[in-house]
Amino acid sequence: MGGGPVESKDVRQFSFSDLATGWSFRQSDSKGAAWLPVQKIPSTVQQDLMDQGIVKDPFFNFNELEAGWVGTESWVYRTQFNAPALDNQSKTVLVFEGLDTFAVVRLDGKVVLRSDNMYISHRVDITNFVKLTARHELEIEFDSALFKARQIQNSHADHKWTCFNGEPARLAVRKAQYHWGWDWGPLLNCAGIWKPIRLEVYTARIAELRTDVVVSCDQKSATLKVSAEIEDNHNDELRVEFKISFKGRTVSENSCPVLAQSGAFTHMRIDSPSLWMPAGYGTQDLYDVQATLFSQEKELHSESCRIGLREIQLIQENDSHGKSFYLRINGIDIFCGGSCWIPADSFLTNITPERYRAWIELMVPANQKMIRVWGGGIYEHDSFYSACDELGILVWQDFMFACGNYPCFSTFLDSVHQEAMQNVRRLRHHPSVVIFAGNNEDYQVAESAGLTYDYADKDPEHWLKTDFPARYIYEALLPDIIRKECPEIPYHPGSPWGDGKKTSDPTVGDLHQWDIWHGSQEKYQIFDSLGGRFNSEFGMQAFPHLETVKSFIQDEKDLYPQSRVMDFHNKADGHERRLATYLAENVRTATELEAYIHLTQLIQCEALTYGYRGWRKQWGEGRRCGGALVWQLNDCWPAISWSICDYYLRRKPAYYAMARCLAPVAVGARREHFDWSVAHAREPRYLEWQVWAVSSRLEAVIVDVEVRFWSVQTGREIKDRIVRRGVELTPNGTTDVARGVIDNENEVPHVLAVKMWMDGAVVARDMDWPQPLKYLHFPNRNVEVEVRGKEMHVRTERPVKCLVFEERMGYSLSDSAMDLAPNDEQVVHVTGWQQEDEPLRWTYLGAGEQ
Template sequence: MATFAQHSLSSGWSFKDSDDQSPEAWLPVPIVPSVVQQDLQANGKLEDPFIGFNELSARWVNEKSWTYRNVFQKPEVPAGSSIFLVFDGLDTFAKVKLDDQTILESDNMFLAHRIDVTKLLEAGGEHTLEIDFDCALLRARELRKQHPEHKWVGFNGDPARMSVRKAQYHWGWDWGPVLMTAGIWKEVRLEVYSARVSDLWTEVDLAADHATAQVSAFAELETRGDASYQATFTLSLAGQEIAKQSSTPENNVAKVSFDVSNPSLWWPNGYGDQTLYEISVSLEKEETQVQQVSKKFGIRTAEVIQQPDKHGKSFFFRINGVDIFCGGACWIPADSLLTNVTPDRYRKWIELMAVGHQVMIRVWGGGIYEDESFYQACDEVGIMVWQDFMFGCGNYPTWPEILESVEKEATYNVRRLRHHPSIVIWVGNNEDYQVQEQSGLTYNFEDKDPQSWLKTDFPARYIYEHILPDVVKKTSPSTYYHPGSPWGDGKITSDPTVGDMHQWNVWHGTQEKYQIFDTLGGRFNSEFGMEAFPHMATIDHFVENEADKYPQSHVLDFHNKADGHERRIATYLVENLRTATDLETYVYLTQVVQAETMMFGYRGWRRQWGDERHCGGALLWQLNDCWPTISWAIVDYFLRPKPAFYAVRRVLNPVAIGVRREHHDWSVCHAQPPKTSKYELWVSSSLLKELVGKVELRFISIKTGLEIHDAIVHEDVKIVPNGTTNILEGVIDHAVDEPHVLAARVWVDGELLARDVDWPQPFKYLDLSDRGLEVTRISKTEKEQKLELSTRKPVKCLVFEERDGVRVSDSAIDIVPGDDQVVTITGLKPGDAQLTYKFLGQ
């Protein structure tokens, strides 16, 4: 009995410019998966497009077509078996020929392909596989020309991109280069079998009391000829078999059901264990195993709670019956050349989120449906996934071929990913309803006839409100579907009372002061951000000449793709800080602004969680970068956290204290100081049990470091679970009190859990010289060392150097007299130089 066999076709490839007919045009491909830019670099035909201005000298690649070729041996084929050629992903317009016969024409990067090549490989010996990748850039422009009836409007990149099912950021975005990749971007192989498991999935029904769960397991089979197969399912936990059951397939689907008592649930990071069960199926014939397939899944419920309340209509996530404040970030592809991203690199990104107390990642709709290893990391670490479908910032066309392709793409990817417990929502698109609003396209929410939508100048509504919800309902019925981000019941996308919101009136839009960020939010803030430069080590990587290392150099501006970034960075710097001309200080100042901005947003929105779930979550734009650049990322391309990463981590601490004086807008009152300022003190907790703690508020002079009032101390404070405890309000009399910080701390059972320090704004008016800071090493082992931070006067935003392989437990720290802090550093080797640091006014 023949068993299922796979033969990788990762090696032995060569490629060439399709137009070059000379025999010497063929160049070796080190390994596939790859994209053409990597293969050109490997052959010395292209400089690294991430360095300097090299992106411009790599643009010629974008306008070419490319051919890949592989000569391979026919594999052994047992009697009764067939041979399939399998592509997990081709980027993007691909014509596949086997021994000069066309066997596939593909135009969707997000689809896999499986072609029966048994007859074509009847002859033994060598066979030639050739793939022509037509130029996506030129094909897109041609498709746009062919459809003048469509309104080609959108943000970012060439609007023609919307005609092609390819990662949209490849056309260039306001954080990324124009790098039009082509190639075999996912695995390619031959499969030889007479039968296989084509899909394996579970449907889980968890009892309301969590005492039992029913796990239904399904295996879809593909058989050649005789179909007398048996499927044996095994349910396991931590490598131990729990239950086993066999099934005879009907209509090529085998099904069993397991009852699980006292199931161990899957929880988000910080709320419990990330338990993963394993379902495996063994396909058997005549007691011989033909193939075995396994997948891991979680037992959990995930709901999106939208119900009327005093603020409008809620929008928050409830996992296993527990309301979860979704502090997290948006994710863009981690590289412009996707095949650079390894499973280990994915894992490091997701582990960083967990370290930062984040619980949700939003996979943005202008990139890709991510690699399996991304979602595996999210499952194992406990990061919930908000998964956009791949439509971004545009009015997408809907001719019949595209609609058919979109339906196949959605079905394939939802089926591929539906077993992951981390995926808690599927969302139709990114900002396409904003494009509809800003371009005045037709959208009548009361019209419920999908066919009529296709006749309007916003036909893509048919995709988001008809095709995609149908696919999710059929394929992953327990997962919530949301038509777009932002979107809320067909209302204007900036409506703060319903749905989710992208709040860009800090940085973009009206460029509000970051100090009032929390007043600008909605029911769920799924995008907001502030730019900052990366660390100097990253700048050193892409800036080749020392002469270019000044804040406004041409190459630095070139590596910032955001429209008007010069004005926006300058505005936020000059409004808040004393500016600098040397690059290192300038870099640091942009990072201070980003850290403060994120802190003000998250701190206030998390506080609102306790007010009838007024804010259900905050996902900053963005976690990561796709190349070494200046952007909104809080962790740069090389996985180096910016100060904002640490600021967000503190605000998302399971127990966080907040203190804030009211905002006094100095820029609209001719910098007149306020006479008085109100302030507030509160504690936020995501823990599910009530705590009793001690809360302290101190008033410390910025000039002398002395306390100007007695500290306020509240003992036996009951800290409400999963909500906000408002502690006190007060008034600062500026006629009496010199400029001072409000320094707050909270203890539970004698353990200091959290701090917060509120400063007079703006920082540029403060004299922060002569702080009396001391950084003392208090212990050192082979694995780690501890530093004690103490000061005579308040210190703002002490930032440690980020060095590869070295981790600091905290950074971007405010320090006040009488509250020494300890930072743990791991990864420094004997003989390594100590980490350098900067602080405001240094």
């Protein structure tokens, strides 16, 4: 053979362009009708129709009803684009990150893609198209998911279609299930291009970048297996350069050849690693991993991700309470106090990265450690998880199945497998993602419907033949993907689920505790006694603030608590009865709207306090409770719901109550519960009380604790205070501080006011009140709120229950929903305050009583 020089090849570098502009749309069957412009892509049909003035804002008044027709129609979108210049080795790919949901894609009139899963992305090679002509038309037609779902349901009549919320046909469709309406959200069945579309040109690319992290037992080093999956369109020798950087400094790098079948991979070591920790337990340091693909010396493509170095353990061990369920991160046991998350908008494309960040930022000052991405929404946007990474919020990630008996016909399973694979690969590098769960409440549906679930049967093929075939998804398909794709992240078959026992079993797994509000509607004062090993759902409804109510009510005559439009914006079954029950049992009811709002917020505040305060106490009692996640952090529209912050990110009083219960060092006080309704308002002679302290600090701290006893009516002390000095708090645990007895015959109704100091500064307060609050009288509290610069100094002459400040947009308060003891001044810091601003309005329980 000749020995002449090898001819070099011009290899094209990866390039892409977003197809975000120039789109128009119309109904599919409206031939001859004008095409309407689309303001932005991604979007939804409903939003595009609102932009054109064809549909009124469904969040306002009763407009949701008028917008329902949109989900029953088919819609078509189109745009044009110019073909990129190609060489002989290059290929052109259209990438569809997400189409909602039944979509037929045509390029120059030819079908190039059919999609029926909202959660799946698609790559379509269009090289042959772009070589033919210079300009192309792209058209996407969306069928009604509502009608398609019903067709699929009818074609599988042998399956038992049963569910909570929405209609059973939704189970047939891989689409955000809350679009069918839920007990906190509207029925707005969306369609459209809900994620970006782009045009890629390349000869080779990095199709997948993976990092598997192992932290050494002594935490002095970390080993990373870094791999790159390569898509290659030519035969040149390729190599990948891997680089790991920390705060702009390279800490490890390596170069590897691309092997034909396995891509490129290497092991990289980091000495003295900076570990990623949850907020409050350390820093959230992140490492940048970059993989760059080369052909000879020419760079073709580069991919990168940010990772955290951490070890996750889900501790499930037999103990005196049953079987534990809690997380250990880098060797530290974490009490996972936090919230459940639903999609933050009915129209997903309206949630910006900045809004995602604002939501997660709310959690940090509230001392929350975990957010649970609920299974009836979506695998969230990358910016959601990035915010959690950067702010130290742990993510419990459900797979997208909720409240139903899902089918398992072959095409459905194939689609679910692809969906799970893609999304696990997308999320696995985020250090915040610490547990995957198979579904939300599907095992509860199986129980309620009497479906077959034989835990002793371990043959997955048998499961597919039962009337509960989705067990195959949760206990075979999904865990297999987790084992292969991210074995370091724990997997849990469902929420709730506990080793095959009933989902209401409090001794194992996680628990959804809805016997308060739903179910038997127990008194919220016993919340802690109803919990399990991990309470992943519980809650109490409350109205949002008045400004939010006014945002969705058109006519002032409807501004009263039981107006039709008010009920329309509360989707929970029987909410009238439940709200009325908890109000009537605990407080003197009101009819004036602003007072009524305050009362519902007070009830929510009290209920969550009893839950979080008691369950966190149990954390230090042999890890009896591993975490508590309130239902829910947020809303998808302006509504009355269980959220602790409303659609506009306005904090409800319960937000502040949670922050106090979950503080790094907190104190708790409570008297023994006595059911006044069963006893017909007769008081027991004696009630025991106790005071304790909890600490998430990893070292012992010394505190002083004071307990005082104040008459509710007069504000005078009824007996000597109790002082405990030099109390050493158990690290990451609970410490008993004081106990006593209330003599109801000889002592007037009084509060137990507890205050705790550390290093001379007050670090925690708590106040226990006689129950129910409706029996108490609150004359002449003499509350004063003095504004000093950006501080509000609050004091009172008599005990005050739940002093709540106005939540004004642009402001942020350090505290609210405060209980006040006589002569104990508290200071609220106000961010956003301007000197010329009007003082914030405020109220408290019994504010109008004389």
